[in-house]
Amino acid sequence: EAAEKAGFEHFMMKEIHEQPKAVQDTLGSVIKNNCIDLSSVEITEEEIRKFEQIYIVACGSAWHVGMAAQYVIEDLVDVPVRVELASEFRYRKMPINKNSLVIVISQSGETADTLAALRLAKEKDITTLAIVNVVGSSIAREADKVFYTLAGPEISVATTKAYSAQLVAMYCLAVQFARIRNTITEEQYSNYITELLTIPDKIQKILQDKERLQWFAAKYANAHDVFFVGRGIDYAISLEGSLKLKEISYIHSEAYAAGELKHGTISLIEPGTLVIGVLTQSDLYEKTISNMLECKSRGAYLMGLTTYGKYEIEDQVNFAVYVPKIDEHFVGSLAVVPLQLMGYYVSVAKGLDVDKPRNLAKSVTVE
Ligand code: AGP
16 A cells, blocks of 8 residues: 555545646646547537536535536636536426536546436436546446546545546536637637646646645644635635545534625634635635635634735735636636645644545445
C-alpha cells in the first residue's frame, strides 16, 4: 500500500496532487486543436440545439459539481438548469419536458440513487448523458451518452480528483453547447478554451503553497462548528468545502448561501466561530463580504478565499487565501483546492483515518 501511495501519507493527498493530471487528461479527451469535440460522447449538434431544459442529477460531491455547473450553463448557454439530488429526483412526481437532457454525474457509476434516477429518465424517454469515471460501470452502460472523466482510480472515500475532473467535463459541455446554440461568439469560445487549458497549471501553483493552510488547519482542529458562505458559484464551492471538512474531520459544518445567514443561521455565531467565505465572483464580492462582516461583529473569525489582486480583503478578514486569476466561470476548479487541503489537514491534525472515515463507503450502492 505504501508503494501505491507514491510517497504520500494518504491516498487523499496523493489524489489531491493528481488533480492537475486528472483535469488535463479529461480536458485533453475532448479539446483538440483548440476546439471541443464531443464525438466520443456521441451527442450530435442537432440534439444539443433541441434541449429546452437540463436536469443535473447526482449525489454528494457529484451533486455539488452540478450545483457549480448550473451557474456556468445558465450563463453561457441560456437554458434553464435544475440540479436535483438523485434520492429526491427518483421519487418526485413532476412534469418533464420531452426535450430535456438529464445529465447524471457519478465517479463510481454505481451509486444506487443516481442509477435509479437515470433509469427513471430513460423510462420517460428523456435523453440521458452520464459523466462517469469508472469505465463499464452500471451508469456508464445504461446511459444514452457517456462522457468519461479521466481521473484514474480514486481510493480515498473523500473525492477530490474525480470531483475536479467532473467539473471540467461540465465546463466543456457548457462551452460547446453555447457555441452550437450561438449564445457566445467565436472569440469568446476560443478564449474560454484557452482559459480552461490553464486550470492544471494553476491547480499546481496552489498546491505549491499548501503549508500556510496546514498551519491554519492545525489552529482550527478543535473547532465545533464551521460555516462556509458564498453566493452563486462560490456557494456551490462552499458546499463542497463544507462536505470535505465534515466527512473526514468530523467537525460539524454547514454551507450557506451568504444572503441566507440572517434568516436564521447567524444566531449560531459565537465568539471564535470560524466562518469561511468564498469570494471569487467580482460582482458578488461586496455582498458576501458584508454578510461575513456581520458575523465578525458577532465575534466570528473570518477566513476569506479569493483571487490574487483582491488584496483589500486583508483589511476585512482575519486570514486570507488566494487562488490564481482565471475566467470567473471556471474559478471553482481552483477555489475548491484550498478547501480540500483544509479538510485534509484538519483530519490529519486530529489523527483521524483520512482515507476511510467512519460510517462512510466509497460507493453507496444501497439506498
Ligand atoms: C464525497 O467526498 C463523497 N465520497 C460522496 O459524497 C460521493 O461524492 C457520493 O457518494 C457520490 O458518489 P459517486 O460519484 O460515486 O456517485
